Amino acid sequence: MPELPEVETTRRGIAPHLVGRSVTGVVVRDHRLRWPVPAGLGRHLVGQPLEAVERRAKYLLLRFPTGTVLLHLGMSGSLRIVGAATPADTHDHVDLVFGAQALRLRDPRRFGSIHWVTGDPARHPLLARLGPEPLGEGFDAACLHAAAHRRRVAAKTLLMDSHVVVGVGNIYANESLFRAGIRPTRRSDRLTRADCERLVKAVRTVLKEAIAVGGTTLRDFVREDGSPGYFVSDLRVYGRGGETCPVCGAVLKTTRLGQRATVYCPKCQR
Numbered sequence: 001m002p003e004l005p006e007v008e009t010t011r012r013g014i015a016p017h018l019v020g021r022s023v024t025g026v027v028v029r030d031h032r033l034r035w036p037v038p039a040g041l042g043r044h045l046v047g048q049p050l051e052a053v054e055r056r057a058k059y060l061l062l063r064f065p066t067g068t069v070l071l072h073l074g075m076s077g078s079l080r081i082v083g084a085a086t087p088a089d090t091h092d093h094v095d096l097v098f099g100a101q102a103l104r105l106r107d108p109r110r111f112g113s114i115h116w117v118t119g120d121p122a123r124h125p126l127l128a129r130l131g132p133e134p135l136g137e138g139f140d141a142a143c144l145h146a147a148a149h150r151r152r153v154a155a156k157t158l159l160m161d162s163h164v165v166v167g168v169g170n171i172y173a174n175e176s177l178f179r180a181g182i183r184p185t186r187r188s189d190r191l192t193r194a195d196c197e198r199l200v201k202a203v204r205t206v207l208k209e210a211i212a213v214g215g216t217t218l219r220d221f222v223r224e225d226g227s228p229g230y231f232v233s234d235l236r237v238y239g240r241g242g243e244t245c246p247v248c249g250a251v252l253k254t255t256r257l258g259q260r261a262t263v264y265c266p267k268c269q270r
């Protein structure tokens with residue numbers, strides 16, 4: 001599933017190819033995504049220049065003079081830049097055509113979505129109630145500590161709550177808690193201010209590293225062979241249950257929290 005680093009990498013990958021260019025066509029081969037692709041999308045977009053590609057949580061915002069395309073990659077979506085005449089594959093559901101190039105959405109499981117939003121996209125119901133960006137100034141130890149003490153949930157559940165901070169999915173929650181030395185099952189109201197300081201720092205570091213790794217795969221966004229160009233950064237615990245801890249050598253334990261695989265070191269994480 002594309003997590004925040006993949007979405008940010010996608011943003012950086014596509015923006016240089018498209019910003020400043022005008023939409024010349026919209027091709028919707030299958031409108032049945034998580035929500036139907038708006039019927040009038042072509043009417044809204046054709047002739048308009050793309051002004052910017054922004055990101056909020058795991059949404060991409062394609063900004064046009066009269067509105068914004070709000071795009072989510074869902075469980076299996078990916079975006080590529082292809083030649084406009086490149087034959088579409090079964091799962092290539094939507095193209096935004098910019099002259100000779102097209103931005104092509106592939107989404108085998110069709111949990112992705114496209115909305116057309118006029119006015120301030122931050123007020124759209126999908127975005128309005130989201131917590132701060134993990135790499136932005138709004139996410140700090142004070143706000144995390146306050147949120148932790150308003151709730152009595154597992155530390156990992158806290159971190160994955162998009163009202164607390166957005167874009168920390170299962171993989172990065174596991175990795176961040178390991179780096180901060182905090183057990184995923186620790187009750188959030190037992191997190192100290194110092195724990196929160198370490199956790200904020202760990203979340204930022206883990207996400208920045210993943211984005212940096214993603215940067216080396218940018219070429220994938222202009223490849224036409226269909227590989228989405230996702231990547232796995234240096235994961236220390238996720239997917240490594242039963243292996244030894246890279247710090248202390250203890251055997252990493254696996255448990256389930258909120259239905260999600262959770263891996264931790266019983267010695268390093270308290």
Ligand SMILES: [Zn+2]
Nearest residue numbers: 245248265268
């Ligand atoms: Zn350890």
